[in-house]
Structure formats: C-alpha cells, structure tokens
Amino acid sequence: MAAGAGADAALDNAERAVRRAPSRAAARMVRARARSAVGDLGGAYADAAESQRLYPLHPDYAARREALAAALEKASEAAPR
Numbered sequence: 612m613a614a615g616a617g618a619d620a621a622l623d624n625a626e627r628a629v630r631r632a633p634s635r636a637a638a639r640m641v642r643a644r645a646r647s648a649v650g651d652l653g654g655a656y657a658d659a660a661e662s663q664r665l666y667p668l669h670p671d672y673a674a675r676r677e678a679l680a681a682a683l684e685k686a687s688e689a690a691p692r
Contacts, residue, residue, distance in 0.1 A: 618648040629658075636666035643675065652683050 625642035632638050643658035659676040666672060 618645065621645040622649055634665060636662040636669065636672065639665065640672060640675065643679070647679065647682075652679060652686060655679050656683055 622645040625645040628638040639662040646655035656679040663672040
C-alpha cells in the first residue's frame with residue numbers, strides 16, 4: 612500500500628509521541644493507526660497489543676488489536692507462497 616505525505620507525517624508525529632511517552636497507551640494506539648495507514652500491519656499490531664497491555668480496561672484497544680490480528684491473518688493468506 613502506498614502511503615501519502617499525510618500518512619507519513621502522521622507516522623512521524625506518532626513516532627515522536629511514543630519516544631516522549633513510551634508508556635502512554637494512547638500514544639501507542641495513535642502510532643498503531645498511523646502504521647496501519649502506511650501499510651505496516653505488523654507494527655500496527657505490535658503497538659495495539661502494547662496499548663492493550665498498558666491499559667487493559669480500554670475496550671477500544673482490545674477491539675483494534677483483534678481487528679489488526681484479523682487483517683494480518685488475511686494478508687498472510689493472500690500472500691504468494
């Protein structure tokens with residue numbers, strides 16, 4: 612998936628936010644969304660899982676992690692072998 616300049620800028624901003632506050636679940640989730648937008652599903656899943664670990668009571672974090680897990684599985688099934 613080709614990323615536009617806006618998605619790249621969002622990812623750069625999200626990277627800075629995580630560097631400043633690596634234990635903030637919200638910063639990780641923002642980066643998960645940005646990574647997803649540029650096609651980095653593995654990185655997005657890792658950030659979503661970390662968000663859920665950091666803040667397990669937030670229902671949206673679990674839902675996002677599960678959606679990314681499904682997207683990763685679908686992508687792996689579609690990949691040529």
